Amino acid sequence: MEPEDYFMAAAVLSARRSRDPSTQVGACIVNQDKKVVGVGYNKMPNGCEDHMPWSRSKVCHAELNAILNKNSADLKGCSIYVTLFPCNECAKLIIQAGMKEVIYLSDKYNTSPETQAAKLMFKQAKIPFRKFLPKETEVVLQLQSV
Numbered sequence: 001m002e003p004e005d006y007f008m009a010a011a012v013l014s015a016r017r018s019r020d021p022s023t024q025v026g027a028c029i030v031n032q033d034k035k036v037v038g039v040g041y042n043k044m045p046n047g048c049e050d051h052m053p054w055s056r057s058k059v060c061h062a063e064l065n066a067i068l069n070k071n072s073a074d075l076k077g078c079s080i081y082v083t084l085f086p087c088n089e090c091a092k093l094i095i096q097a098g099m100k101e102v103i104y105l106s107d108k109y110n111t112s113p114e115t116q117a118a119k120l121m122f123k124q125a126k127i128p129f130r131k132f133l134p135k136e137t138e139v140v141l142q143l144q145s146v
């Protein structure tokens with residue numbers, strides 16, 4: 001499997017864990033040695049899952065969780081693979097963490113102010129973003145031993 005397909009597949013698989021009924025988002029952070037150093041998906045803050053109805057404003061975004069889950073000292077020079085283009089809040093985190101590029105699958109909220117602001121910030125911070133172009137468009141997982 002191509003490394004980039006693997007990284008985006010890891011983001012897609014992570015998104016499967018999200019309990020958001022409408023939009024499941026995944027993120028996978030990769031360092032300059034092509035090692036995965038953090039993954040995450042959108043979820044309620046820990047311990048708050050059962051106490052509130054699903055509410056967009058209270059959710060921790062996939063990118064935030066991937067950053068907080070990091071298993072390296074810092075994220076300088078890392079790439080982030082995301083299944084949905086980052087919002088303005090996550091763009092700030094990505095910029096401040098010193099990441100070098102953003103690779104996204106979907107840009108379905110392209111016209112929203114949050115996405116527009118994120119793109120503006122990435123441009124100003126000179127962090128390139130590009131749409132992911134898979135080598136393989138489908139990954140089949142078999143979880144049963146034969």
Ligand SMILES: Nc1nc(=O)n([C@H]2C[C@H](O)[C@@H](COP(=O)(O)O)O2)cc1CO
Binds near residue numbers: 025060084090
């Ligand atoms: N980049 C993102 N990462 C995320 O984790 N999210 C999360 C927040 C919500 O849980 C959900 C969006 O819900 P909706 O607006 O499509 O019903 O995805 C959203 C975006 C979009 O900016």
Ligand SMILES: [Zn+2]
Binds near residue numbers: 090
């Ligand atoms: Zn966000």
